[in-house]
Amino acid sequence: MAFPTKTIETFVKAGYPIIYLVSWEEERVENTIRSIGKGLYPDSPRFSVWSCTDGLEDGAGPSGESKGLLEALDKVLEEPGKGFYFFKDIGFYLGDPRVVRKLKDAYQKLRKTPKTLFILASSVDIPPELEKEMAVIDIDLPDRAETGKIFDYIIKSHAGEALRNSMSPTFREASINALQGLGALEMELALRRTLVGRDGLGDEAVDALLEEKAQLVRKTGTLDFVRSRVDIDEVGGLENIKEWLDVRRLAFSSEAKEFGLDVPKGVLLMGISGCGKSLCAKAIATSWNLPLLRLDLNQVYSESQGSPEEAFRKAIKTVEATAPCVLWIDEIEAGITRSGEKSGDSPTSRIFGYFLTWMQEKKYPVFVTATANQIDLLPPEILRKGRFDEIFFVTLPNQKERREIFRIHLLNRGKNPADFDLDSLAKNTEGLSGAEIEQAVISALFESFSREKELTDRELIIAASSIVPLSTTMREEISKLERWASNRAVKASR
Ligand SMILES: Nc1ncnc2c1ncn2[C@@H]1O[C@H](COP(=O)(O)OP(=O)(O)O)[C@@H](O)[C@H]1O
Ligand SMILES: [Mg+2]
Numbered sequence: 001m002a003f004p005t006k007t008i009e010t011f012v013k014a015g016y017p018i019i020y021l022v023s024w025e026e027e028r029v030e031n032t033i034r035s036i037g038k039g040l041y042p043d044s045p046r047f048s049v050w051s052c053t054d055g056l057e058d059g060a061g062p063s064g065e066s067k068g069l070l071e072a073l074d075k076v077l078e079e080p081g082k083g084f085y086f087f088k089d090i091g092f093y094l095g096d097p098r099v100v101r102k103l104k105d106a107y108q109k110l111r112k113t114p115k116t117l118f119i120l121a122s123s124v125d126i127p128p129e130l131e132k133e134m135a136v137i138d139i140d141l142p143d144r145a146e147t148g149k150i151f152d153y154i155i156k157s158h159a160g161e162a163l164r165n166s167m168s169p170t171f172r173e174a175s176i177n178a179l180q181g182l183g184a185l186e187m188e189l190a191l192r193r194t195l196v197g198r199d200g201l202g203d204e205a206v207d208a209l210l211e212e213k214a215q216l217v218r219k220t221g222t223l224d225f226v227r228s229r230v231d232i233d234e235v236g237g238l239e240n241i242k243e244w245l246d247v248r249r250l251a252f253s254s255e256a257k258e259f260g261l262d263v264p265k266g267v268l269l270m271g272i273s274g275c276g277k278s279l280c281a282k283a284i285a286t287s288w289n290l291p292l293l294r295l296d297l298n299q300v301y302s303e304s305q306g307s308p309e310e311a312f313r314k315a316i317k318t319v320e321a322t323a324p325c326v327l328w329i330d331e332i333e334a335g336i337t338r339s340g341e342k343s344g345d346s347p348t349s350r351i352f353g354y355f356l357t358w359m360q361e362k363k364y365p366v367f368v369t370a371t372a373n374q375i376d377l378l379p380p381e382i383l384r385k386g387r388f389d390e391i392f393f394v395t396l397p398n399q400k401e402r403r404e405i406f407r408i409h410l411l412n413r414g415k416n417p418a419d420f421d422l423d424s425l426a427k428n429t430e431g432l433s434g435a436e437i438e439q440a441v442i443s444a445l446f447e448s449f450s451r452e453k454e455l456t457d458r459e460l461i462i463a464a465s466s467i468v469p470l471s472t473t474m475r476e477e478i479s480k481l482e483r484w485a486s487n488r489a490v491k492a493s494r
Pocket of ligand 1: 234235236237238272273274275276277278279280371405408433434435436438
């Protein structure tokens with residue numbers, strides 16, 4: 001979505017005295033509000049900015065006056081004329097009853113004047129006493145049109161003529177795609193870094209830009225822009241999932257939309273660990289050719305990125321701006337049940353509620369792939385229809401699947417599968433998970449390498465038989481899982 005300029009103008013014209021803007025992009029929001037002000041009041045474009053360090057400033061440089069918030073609000077009420085007042089950092093003060101009182105007064109007094117108070121905060125944290133007084137506007141990250149403007153501006157101001165002439169026909173479009181999900185400042189930064197020392201603008205530059213973006217996204221702490229690509233052919237078995245995905249591979253195209261199809265919401269892959277759930281999550285993004293963002297719920301709750309609500313909200317904003325994309329939430333149960341936490345109004349249950357609502361009402365083409373190992377920890381709400389399109393149960397590979405998994409991992413390590421008796425390998429490895437088969441291949445390779453021999457079936461069988469599979473140590477849990485899933489989920493394998 002675009003910057004909500006029209007909405008803001010409407011609120012101002014309708015006489016809303018206090019507008020609460022939610023964004024962590026200070027500079028972008030300030031600049032846009034400033035230009036909205038100029039557009040509405042071309043004759044007297046007053047625009048004063050308050051911050052706790054510089055006080056109230058009206059364009060002539062910091063006056064150092066009215067550093068105190070109460071004092072600054074008084075000044076706004078006294079000043080004649082019309083204009084915009086833009087308050088930063090105010091979130092820290094909203095717990096102060098005097099500030100609440102002053103804002104209520106401001107609401108009453110400013111209602112009759114052509115003055116508007118803007119409050120900028122990075123999360124919605126409004127005391128209930130003030131909820132009625134404020135119009136809250138949530139500001140999305142730059143959309144494609146705005147990104148295009150930023151792109152054009154940076155290319156014009158930072159790329160020399162030769163570099164500009166070297167631009168491949170698709171470079172602009174590909175760069176705009178790559179930049180989605182970043183804030184305006186971050187976009188500028190990523191682009192400028194990409195231009196440095198470059199003598200051509202083509203695929204390689206787009207790749208560098210994607211790398212810049214991955215770095216910037218990683219800085220959010222909660223999201224990872226996953227660039228490693230996993231081909232669906234690298235996943236052994238799980239035919240039902242593959243078929244489901246194949247039927248929907250064009251679901252994000254405009255043709256599908258015209259045809260009247262809804263964009264798929266997501267899948268939940270649950271089951272035994274080491275059987276390819278995470279692998280599948282990566283393969284979905286690759287096979288649909290969509291960017292993949294991984295959300296780390298443990299980071300969301302760690303509070304290292306602000307309150308969990310704020311961290312989650314910020315992550316979702318980034319994801320929405322990147323749409324169409326795949327959002328991968330690995331081991332979602334970790335985010336739902338936290339040990340030592342009482343249910344009820346805990347951050348986890350609040351965020352989980354927020355997540356479910358977001359899933360249900362999602363306006364952006366974001367496909368959620370969630371995985372879960374400990375499914376008994378999942379609350380029933382998540383399994384309810386309307387949240388995920390499908391719930392798949394992933395269990396230990398059958399013989400045919402084990403054959404395929406052996407083939408894949410031998411191939412991945414440069415061996416020719418035709419040199420091995422895959423059928424007998426598969427037959428002799430009942431109970432092994434995909435991860436354990438991979439582990440057998442790796443240790444057999446070590447073994448034969450250290451003996452300076454070629455890898456043969458023999459080493460593979462020995463390596464496989466020395467693994468104590470999870471299916472043995474966790475027999476009880478696994479059969480419990482299977483019983484639990486039998487009437488709640490679709491089998492991932494045929
Ligand atoms: N079905 C499979 N096909 C191919 N490789 C597999 C499969 N299942 C597991 N593996 C291997 O084991 C590794 C770990 O599996 P992973 O997808 O992380 O399991 P899960 O998320 O279900 O615990 C994968 O990266 C892959 O190398
Ligand atoms: Mg996993």
